Amino acid sequence: MQLAVRWTPRMWGWALALWMPLTASAQFDDLDSFPSAEPERGCPKRPDVVPFTARNLVGLPGSGWLAHQAVIPESKDRFFPEAERDRSGVKLVPEEDLRKLGAPDRNVPLWVFGKADAAPCRAVPVTWWAVRMGTDADRKTYLMAELQVECDVLPPGRLSGTPVALRQKDAPTGCKLRRTDDSSTSDDGRGLPLELSDVLPERACEAPECTRKWEIFSSRWDDGSAVFDIAVSWMKRGGKKDPCEWETEDASTLLLRSVGALAPVPVKGGGAYFGALYDSSGPRTVLSRTLGTLNVHDAAKPKLAPKTVRYSSPTEEERVNAKRTLSPCKK
Structure with missing residues (x-):
């Protein structure tokens, strides 16, 4: 024999009152079980x-x-x-x-x-x-x-x-x-990119009596921004076979192309490219090195002189080999 129980509105109210705290507690427990993600602070504006x-x-x-x-x-x-x-x-x-x-x-x-x-x-x-x-x-x-x-x-x-x-x-x-993630040289058989050649000094140099060699190290981002470290050497043979007797002129520069810019601009006081600190907004700080000094460049102000951090005194050997040249005779 089955008994049919008719639920009255009051009985439904009691049941809901007993059930609601349990469901609410379970919901809060579920929320607490997911750790909150630490907000990204990004790269500091004035890094130490x-x-x-x-x-x-x-x-x-x-x-x-x-x-x-x-x-x-x-x-x-x-x-x-x-x-x-x-x-x-x-x-x-x-x-x-x-x-x-x-x-x-x-x-x-x-x-x-x-x-x-x-x-x-x-x-x-x-x-x-x-x-x-x-x-x-x-x-x-x-x-x-x-x-x-x-x-x-x-x-x-x-x-x-x-x-x-x-x-x-x-x-x-x-x-x-970000470190250097791309490089190219004149030995690859390609010409110097136009956006980079415009910032280099012009020199009359016609083969075979004169040769221009170049190399580029760069870092690039998906938003189009980039850092370029470029070195160029012009070598005039003057009829001499020994490369150490060629008249050689060297130039190098550090360049930054900001988001949306058509061409890069020179970074003031830049040395050899070391790397760039970046976050979700793109490159924030460009780092370069000279002898015994780390240069800290504000990517938003490439024409501003960098903050310099002195960390060593170079030896005589380091000073002798500090000249950046692409000459076959690297004295």
């Missing part, structure tokens, strides 16, 4: 950029990197007394001496950009060194630090693998470092 130097270049054993921290004034240099300041060397720095030597606040972490187009990772200094380097004409003592890094960093080698870091409290989420 930290260069790196290979350990072996300063006289330390092993493979790895040292992060530049400060230039130690001669008046505070107790590591290399007067008798030792005319030669290079490396000495360990006690932690209690860091602040008076100009070390930055250790509570502000470093965010290291290693591999191309990868997000930066957090790093903290663990060991500090006083590094004396340079020539008699230009020798300084630098405060450098070994880092504990939370990601893989390429070993020392080519310039394109040298890391760089930003010093700031919060992670620069959404900010990445």
Whole structure:
């Protein structure tokens, strides 16, 4: 025998009252189970950029990197007394001496950009060194630090693998470092792109007595913006067979093409192209290097002189080989 129960409006009300809190709780629990995405901060407008130097270049054993921290004034240099300041060397720095030597606040972490187009990772200094380097004409003592890094960093080698870091409290989420992703030379049999040839000085150079050689390294973005590092050499033979006797003129420039621009413009004070920090809005900071200096260019203001960060004193050999030329005789 089956009993038929007739649900009255009051009974339906009681059932809904009991059921609603359970469903509401389940809905809120579901929302809490999805972590909120961290908002992208992008690249900072005025980045505090930290260069790196290979350990072996300063006289330390092993493979790895040292992060530049400060230039130690001669008046505070107790590591290399007067008798030792005319030669290079490396000495360990006690932690209690860091602040008076100009070390930055250790509570502000470093965010290291290693591999191309990868997000930066957090790093903290663990060991500090006083590094004396340079020539008699230009020798300084630098405060450098070994880092504990939370990601893989390429070993020392080519310039394109040298890391760089930003010093700031919060992670620069959404900010990445782009390296050179395209290159071409006159040996490829192609002509120099017109948009680049317009910014180079004109020289009368007709084959076979004169040869013009060029090379271009560049980074490009989907929005049309790009950075170009171009070098050109004009070589006049003058009837001589030995390339070291040819009259050679060299020129190089760093160029930036902004979004929507028809042609690139020279970046003031640019050296050899190192890379560019970019985010969802495109390139924000262009980095170039000259001897012992990292140049930090504002991509929105290419005609503005860059901020420079001194991180080493070049050796005599580095100075001799610093001239950028495409001549077969590279003296």
